[in-house]
Amino acid sequence: MAADQGIQTADDGVAEVSMTQARANLTALIREVRYGGRTAAFTERGERSAYVVPPDAYKQSLEDRLTIVAMLRMIDEIPEERRRTEWARNLIRYRNDLVHGA
Template structure:
C-alpha cells in the first residue's frame, strides 16, 4: 500500500485511511485486509472510527464473545455476588497482564 494512495500503516500495523480518502482506496484496502491479513481502520480527524478486519478475525471474535458470556453465566450460577466481584477484579488484572505481555 503506497502512502500516496492515502493509506498509511500505523505503528501497531493497522492500515489507516481517512474518511475523505476512503472511497478512492476502498478496493485496495479491502484486498489488503482479505489477502494480507492486516486489519484496517477508517479515521476521522486522525481518530479511528471504524475497523475492517479479516473474516476469520470477526468470526473468532464472535466465538470468543459467546465463550466469555458462557463463562460469566457459569460464574453467576456457581459463586455468590461477593465472590463474583472479586473474580471480576482478578480477571481484569489478568487481562491487563496479558495485554502487556503481547
C-alpha cells in the same frame, strides 16, 4: 495522517485511511484486509471511526464473546457455600472486573 497520503500503517499494524481518501483507496484497503489478513481502519481527523477486519477475525471475535458470556454465567452460578473459597472469590473479582471495565 494527512488526507493526501492514502493508506498508512499505524504503529499497531492497522492500515488506516482517512474518510476523505476512503473512496479512492477502498479497493486497496479491502485487499490488504482480505489477502494480508490485516485489520484496517477509517479515520476522521486522525481518530479511528470504523474498522474493517478479515472474516476469520470477525468469526473468532464472535466465538470468543460466546465463550466469555458462558464463563460469566458459570461464575454467577457458583453455589453460595463455595463463594467463600479463595478460587471462587478470585473468579468473582475477575468477573466483576470484566463486566465493569476495571
